[in-house]
Structure formats: structure tokens, C-alpha cells
Amino acid sequence: MAGFRTAAVVGASVGIGAEMVRQLAAGGVRVAAVARRLPELEKLQGECGGPDKVRVYTHDVKHFDEAPALFDRIVADLGSLDCLIYNAGVMPRVEESEYNFAKDREMIEVNLLGAMAWLNPAAAYMEARREGTLVGVSSVAGDRGRRGNPAYHTSKAALTTYLEALRNRLFRYGVHVVTVKPGPVRTAMTEGLKLPLMIDAPEAARGALALAAAGTGEGYVPVAWQPIMLTIRHVPSIIFRRTNI
Numbered sequence: 001m002a003g004f005r006t007a008a009v010v011g012a013s014v015g016i017g018a019e020m021v022r023q024l025a026a027g028g029v030r031v032a033a034v035a036r037r038l039p040e041l042e043k044l045q046g047e048c049g050g051p052d053k054v055r056v057y058t059h060d061v062k063h064f065d066e067a068p069a070l071f072d073r074i075v076a077d078l079g080s081l082d083c084l085i086y087n088a089g090v091m092p093r094v095e096e097s098e099y100n101f102a103k104d105r106e107m108i109e110v111n112l113l114g115a116m117a118w119l120n121p122a123a124a125y126m127e128a129r130r131e132g133t134l135v136g137v138s139s140v141a142g143d144r145g146r147r148g149n150p151a152y153h154t155s156k157a158a159l160t161t162y163l164e165a166l167r168n169r170l171f172r173y174g175v176h177v178v179t180v181k182p183g184p185v186r187t188a189m190t191e192g193l194k195l196p197l198m199i200d201a202p203e204a205a206r207g208a209l210a211l212a213a214a215g216t217g218e219g220y221v222p223v224a225w226q227p228i229m230l231t232i233r234h235v236p237s238i239i240f241r242r243t244n245i
């Protein structure tokens, strides 16, 4: 994987995150894999060639106060950190006419506040080193407030804006900040949903890592979503509210 000797993936146990760990490890990158589920992390570690290739760390990203110390531990274990990928995310199903604060809170805590808790220490570390790459896995869902799941769209819109602001802050220090916006991907998160242009997790991971390696500011995966979202972003609200997109 171009340029990275070490990387950490937060939200690495299954889905797109696990695929990124596999592809990074296959490319010779030493990886820290962070998530809650130890059995899944250990299985992934075994597939990737053991602890010399992939180190595993159990952590709930909602335990915000634990992130700085765990970040420091990962840097110490790997010797340095070239790339941090914040991929953890949740999207519970929200029914028509359901207004559920517990679900909304979970999405904001995991998708947004957890990202801030991890990206802050990583940004400070990389700013001081004058190099490094921060990656956030956002979504096409952040480009527009759609009716289906208001808090999910909000969490991803806020993550996209936060990453843009970090990029504007850090580019002068030689640090890349990359926003990955996948369209629908076949994972546990989308199980049972019929969504347009769905891709598999390995393709999504490949696209995300290509953006990370290029240090590209913001990119869609697959790139076909770029013109689609450009159009959708420009649909006037008075029309958009009457649609199901």
C-alpha cells in the first residue's frame, strides 16, 4: 500500500473495515485493528498472518475518554503511525413515524463523536510529525438530509464537514485528510435492504484505500456516485421533500 508502513483501522472487525485490514496487511502494512468484538478481530488476525501483521485492540468508540491512551499505545506498539482510518459506524433501522432518541444518540456517538475522539489525538500526533494521513469513512448519505433516517444523515454530514475542516487546518503541516463517501455496500449494515448500485465490501475497501493512498481530499466509492450526488445535491428542497431518494 503506497507509502504506508503502519496503519490503524477503528471499526475493523467486520464489513468494510475488516476488508481494509486484509488489503493493508496483504500490501505489507503493519495494522492495528480496533473494534468491540474480540472473536472477529482474532479471526481476522489469523487470516492475515498473525500478530506481526495485525495487532488487535478491543475498544468501544463510545468510551471517548479511552481513545487518547489507546491511540498512544498503538503508536508505541507499531513504532509509528502513518495512517489512521476511522470507519466505525452504525445505522439502526428507523421506521416511518419513529422518533427515537436512543437510536439517534447511538448514531451521533459512534459515527461522529467517536471519530472526533480518535481524530483529535491522531491529528496532534501527525501535525507534530509534519506527515501522515487521516481517513474518515463518511457516506453519500451525508450529502443530503433524507427522510428515512434523519440522525444517520446528520452524523455523516457532520463527519464530512469535520473532516473538511481538519483538512483545511492540517494541509499546511503536510498531513492529508481524506473523506471517503461510499454508496451502498453489501455488509451486515445493509442486510435485507434493496439499494441502488450496491457493491461488495472488498470493492469498497479497495476504493477507500486508493483514495487514502492518493491523499485525495474527498472521493466517492464507486466514482459513479460523484455525478449522481452532484445532481441530487442540486434538487431544490421543495421538490426533494416529495421524493423518496
Ligand SMILES: NC(=O)c1ccc[n+]([C@@H]2O[C@H](COP(=O)([O-])OP(=O)(O)OC[C@H]3O[C@@H](n4cnc5c(N)ncnc54)[C@H](OP(=O)(O)O)[C@@H]3O)[C@@H](O)[C@H]2O)c1
Pocket: 010, 011, 012, 013, 014, 015, 016, 017, 018, 034, 035, 036, 037, 040, 059, 060, 061, 062, 087, 088, 089, 090, 091, 110, 137, 138, 139, 140, 181, 182, 183, 184, 185, 186, 187, 188, 189, 190
Ligand atoms: N454498508 C454501506 O452501505 C455503507 C455505505 C456508506 C458508508 N458506510 C459506512 O462504512 C462504515 C463501515 O460500515 P459497514 O457497512 O462495514 O458496517 P458493519 O459491517 O456493520 O461494520 C461496522 C464496524 O463498525 C464497528 N463498530 C460499530 N459500533 C462500534 C463501537 N461502538 N465501537 C467500536 N467499533 C464499533 C463494528 O465493530 P464491533 O461491532 O465489533 O465493535 C464493525 O467493525 C460505517 O461508518 C458506515 O456508516 C457504509
